[in-house]
Amino acid sequence: MNCRGGRGAMTGSLSSIVTFAPEIIATATLVVDSRGRSFTEITDEATRFVAESGAKDGALFMFMRHTSASLVVQENADPNVRSDLAIALDRLAPADAPWVHDVEGPDDMPAHVKTMLTGVSLHVPVIAGTLALGTWQGIYIAEHRARPHRREVVLQFIGSRR
Amino acid sequence: MNCRGGRGAMTGSLSSIVTFAPEIIATATLVVDSRGRSFTEITDEATRFVAESGAKDGALFMFMRHTSASLVVQENADPNVRSDLAIALDRLAPADAPWVHDVEGPDDMPAHVKTMLTGVSLHVPVIAGTLALGTWQGIYIAEHRARPHRREVVLQFIGSRR
Amino acid sequence: MNCRGGRGAMTGSLSSIVTFAPEIIATATLVVDSRGRSFTEITDEATRFVAESGAKDGALFMFMRHTSASLVVQENADPNVRSDLAIALDRLAPADAPWVHDVEGPDDMPAHVKTMLTGVSLHVPVIAGTLALGTWQGIYIAEHRARPHRREVVLQFIGSRR
Numbered sequence: 001m002n003c004r005g006g007r008g009a010m011t012g013s014l015s016s017i018v019t020f021a022p023e024i025i026a027t028a029t030l031v032v033d034s035r036g037r038s039f040t041e042i043t044d045e046a047t048r049f050v051a052e053s054g055a056k057d058g059a060l061f062m063f064m065r066h067t068s069a070s071l072v073v074q075e076n077a078d079p080n081v082r083s084d085l086a087i088a089l090d091r092l093a094p095a096d097a098p099w100v101h102d103v104e105g106p107d108d109m110p111a112h113v114k115t116m117l118t119g120v121s122l123h124v125p126v127i128a129g130t131l132a133l134g135t136w137q138g139i140y141i142a143e144h145r146a147r148p149h150r151r152e153v154v155l156q157f158i159g160s161r162r
Numbered sequence: 163m164n165c166r167g168g169r170g171a172m173t174g175s176l177s178s179i180v181t182f183a184p185e186i187i188a189t190a191t192l193v194v195d196s197r198g199r200s201f202t203e204i205t206d207e208a209t210r211f212v213a214e215s216g217a218k219d220g221a222l223f224m225f226m227r228h229t230s231a232s233l234v235v236q237e238n239a240d241p242n243v244r245s246d247l248a249i250a251l252d253r254l255a256p257a258d259a260p261w262v263h264d265v266e267g268p269d270d271m272p273a274h275v276k277t278m279l280t281g282v283s284l285h286v287p288v289i290a291g292t293l294a295l296g297t298w299q300g301i302y303i304a305e306h307r308a309r310p311h312r313r314e315v316v317l318q319f320i321g322s323r324r
Numbered sequence: 325m326n327c328r329g330g331r332g333a334m335t336g337s338l339s340s341i342v343t344f345a346p347e348i349i350a351t352a353t354l355v356v357d358s359r360g361r362s363f364t365e366i367t368d369e370a371t372r373f374v375a376e377s378g379a380k381d382g383a384l385f386m387f388m389r390h391t392s393a394s395l396v397v398q399e400n401a402d403p404n405v406r407s408d409l410a411i412a413l414d415r416l417a418p419a420d421a422p423w424v425h426d427v428e429g430p431d432d433m434p435a436h437v438k439t440m441l442t443g444v445s446l447h448v449p450v451i452a453g454t455l456a457l458g459t460w461q462g463i464y465i466a467e468h469r470a471r472p473h474r475r476e477v478v479l480q481f482i483g484s485r486r
Contacts, residue, residue, distance in 0.1 A: 024183065027179065032174035058480075064296075067298050073391070116250075134391070215341050262407060
């Protein structure tokens with residue numbers, strides 16, 4: 001365990017700064033029918049939204065309108081990563097723990113916990129009209145309930161226009 | 163565990179895109195006196211901020227200025243959900259683990275861990291002047307310390323004006 | 325465990341609202357050479373970006389372009405806090421769990437899990453040209469791999485100009 005970067009010591013290299021005028025805020029809703037306990041990639045849908053909204057430089061904001069599904073940016077190469085992520089979440093919020101709230105089934109309260117831990121709100125930068133994801137990053141809807149659900153994600157772009 | 167949505171296959175339905183000009187960035191600070199180890203709902207305060215700032219279409223950004231309390235969007239119907247969320251966090255960061263940092267009491271280091279896991283920064287879309295929360299979503303300050311604390315949250319709206 | 329704040333009861337005190345026009349979206353990339361399994365503070369780099377971009381009132385958005393390192397706002401006083409945070413993450417995603425994805429080494433899958441739990445996207449408000457961090461808050465790159473890596477963080481400011 002190392003901790004660097006006290007006040008005064010620069011630990012990173014900062015590129016030149018590019019500046020634009022914010023011209024638009026574009027909003028749409030993405031509806032996805034999830035499979036139970038799954039990661040569904042929505043990178044293509046986010047890319048399409050960015051293209052169709054006329055976005056140039058700014059950021060894409062995403063918000064999941066539910067309490068038992070979440071938004072995750074994770075590796076989009078080996079599907080085993082996402083299987084392992086789901087297993088890791090099961091370890092952190094097991095279905096057989098003594099939950100008080102169990103009226104909606106044994107998978108419901110663990111789904112709330114997993115959603116709290118992984119989050120319903122995130123952003124991805126948009127640079128020159130393109131999502132500035134890293135090489136191995138994809139955007140996923142994480143469905144934490146055992147059965148399929150219809151999920152709504154609000155997509156918004158704030159920035160300059162092409 | 164299912165993983166869908168490879169490049170090229172659209173898995174979701176995207177609504178039409180609505181576009182406005184970003185006209186304002188409005189900022190205020192919300193001060194809340196928390197109870198110890200609690201979820202305090204601030205949805206009404208966020209709603210009031212959105213109304214008073216003249217917000218129309220854009221996003222509300224919230225930031226917790228502390229390292230042992232966090233911001234969570236979760237179910238606002240059954241209070242047992244929030245009790246179970248708190249118990250789940252206790253399992254993940256138990257007070258009796260062998261923490262090195264214990265000068266501020268046995269509840270302090272677990273509070274830092276819980277804050278790291280749940281986050282201090284989030285946004286909620288604002289559409290036609292209204293927070294676009296899902297049916298069951300509320301916005302909460304999660305107090306992770308055992309005793310009450312005064313907590314500051316910075317609220318900001320970026321978007322168009324009514 | 326207490327839950328307050330039903331509809332109608334204001335639980336917090338809201339300051340007066342200050343409003344500006346959003347004039348710029350500024351973007352740069354920060355490259356940091358991390359040490360293995362470490363928290364590297366980038367508060368100074370973020371401060372420098374805010375100053376050099378001419379930012380006045382708005383928000384700084386940060387995005388980590390990787391799937392095994394994350395962004396965390398946490399205590400910048402006692403270094404033991406960050407050591408304990410790293411140990412806490414090890415407990416939540418142990419290297420010796422039976423991960424399926426292990427081709428990149430025993431530290432890789434735990435690093436993905438820790439990244440999912442702590443997040444790659446966050447914002448900090450900027451007020452009067454200054455990051456509105458709390459007294460004890462610093463911004464950190466959390467490196468979850470065992471060896472050093474070169475990490476890219478996209479910094480963006482949206483708001484008014486000095």
